Amino acid sequence: MSNEGGFDFGGVKRNAMLEGKGMQVPRAWKTGTTIAGIVFKDGVVLGADTRSTSGSTVADKNCEKIHFIADNIRCCGAGTAADTENVTDMVSSALQLHRYATGRPSRVITSLTMLKQHLFKYQGHVSAALVLGGVDMNGPHLFTVYPHGSTDSLPFATMGSGSLNAMAVFEAGFKDDMSREEAMALVARAIRSGIYNDLGSGSNVDLCIITKDKTDYLRNYEFLQQKTYVRQFPVVYPPGTVTVIKERVVKLSLADVTVTTVEPGATEMDTS
C-alpha cells in the first residue's frame, strides 16, 4: 500500500475494534499546562509552568515548556508534549536554513507562518497550542497558534488548561508599556495562578524575557514548593539485603577528563 505522505490512518478501525473489546489505549503525555506571554515597553515576556502529565499522573515534575526557535524568538507549548517539542524544533531548524538563504535575522512572523502552515496541513492532528513571542527589526511580537492552524496577534495571551486562570490575572493587571519588572511580576503571577488552581499545571515558573538586545531565559525563576515532610525514620537497606549471585568488575581505561561549569540558564541550542 503506497503512502502518499502525511499520517497513515490505516490503524484507526483496528484500534476502535480493540478499544471496544477493552484494550487500554496508551496515553500520550500532555503538558496540562499554563503558558502566557505579554508585550511590554522593550519587548516580550513569556512564562510557563513545568508540569507534564500522563492522564492524572505527573510524568515530569520539571519539564521545559519554553522552546527555542531563534536567538530572538521563543515559543511556549501546550498540548501533546511530543507534538510541541517536534514542531518547534522543526521550525527552529527550518528558520536557521532560512537565515542562511536570506542572509538576514529571522522575523517572528516567519516562524508564525511556518508553524501555522504545518499545523493546518495536519488538520489539528498535531496537537500543539503555542504562545510565540520575539523581537525583530519591526519591534516586539506576541502570537497564539492553535492546533488547527489559526493564529492571533495579541498584547497578552494565555494557552493550556490553566489559560483561564492566567487570563483572569492578565485582564485584571495588564496595562500598555509596562516596565520589565512589572511585566515579569505579572506573568509570574499569572503562571502561579495556573499552578495553584489548575490540576494540569504545577511545580515551578519558567520565564523568558526577550528584548532587542538580548534574551534572558530564567529557568525555574520561581521554585515554588519543596516537599512538605522530611522522614524521621528513613528506611536504609543494609548491604546484603539483596543476594549477589554473580559479580564482574570491568576496569575502564582512564580518558582525558575536562570539567566545565555550566552557567545556570545557559540552555540555548548550540548552533556552531
Add this chain to the structure above:
Amino acid sequence: QNRAPARVSVHLSSAMSWSPYTDNGGTVLAVAGEDYCIVAASTRLSSGFDILTRDSSKLLQLSPKVVLASAGMQADMKALQKMLISRHVMYQFNHNKPMSVTAAAQLLSNTLYYKRFFPYYTFNIVAGLDDQGRGAVFSYDAIGSYERSGFFCQGSGKELIQPVLDNQLKAASPLVIPSKSDLTSLPLEQALDLVKAAFVSAGERDIYTGDQVEITIMTKDGTRKDSLQLKLD
C-alpha cells in the same frame, strides 16, 4: 470478480452521554498495628481539572473505635455517611452499646450491596480497634466485597501508595504455619512517619492528591488527630 467496497464504520468510543457519577479524586489509607490504628485522607476535592475546595473531610468517626474513610464521589460519600450514622443510632438504641468495628464492617458491606445495581461511587475503608484492642482495617469495592487486612489504600493515589505499603508493612504469607498476624509490628510513630511520607510522594505524582492530609489515630487511650500540609499545586 470485483469485491464490493468494505463498509467502513468506526464507532466513536467517546459518544456524549450524561453520567450520574463524577470522581472527586483524593486518596485514603489505613494502617493497623498491634494496639493502634491510623487512618489518613487527603482533603482536596476536585472535579476534572478544577479544585472545588482544599479543605473537605473524607473521614467519618462513627464511634471512638470506628472510622469510615471514603474516596470517590463526594455526593455518594455524604449519602452513605448519613445512612450509616442513622443505622448506628438505631444499633445503639437496640444493643445499648456502640458498634464494634467488625459490626460496622458488615453493616457497610450490606449497605453497599443493597445498591448493587446503582452503586454508591465510593471506595471505602473501615478502620478501628477490634474488641481485643488490636488494629483492624477493612477494605471494600464499590458494591461491598470486603476483606480484613493489616493496611490498605484507596482512591486516586492508591497505585502510587499501595506498593510502598506492601514493601514496608507486608507480613508473612497467611499460609505460613504457625499463622503470623497481618498487623504491622512497627511502633506507632514509625508507622505514622511512613503514612506521611507516602502521602507526600503521592502528592508529587497524583494531581488529585494535595493540599492537606487529615489523620486520625486510635489507641486504647483514645482518639487523636494530626494533619500534614501537602503541596498546593
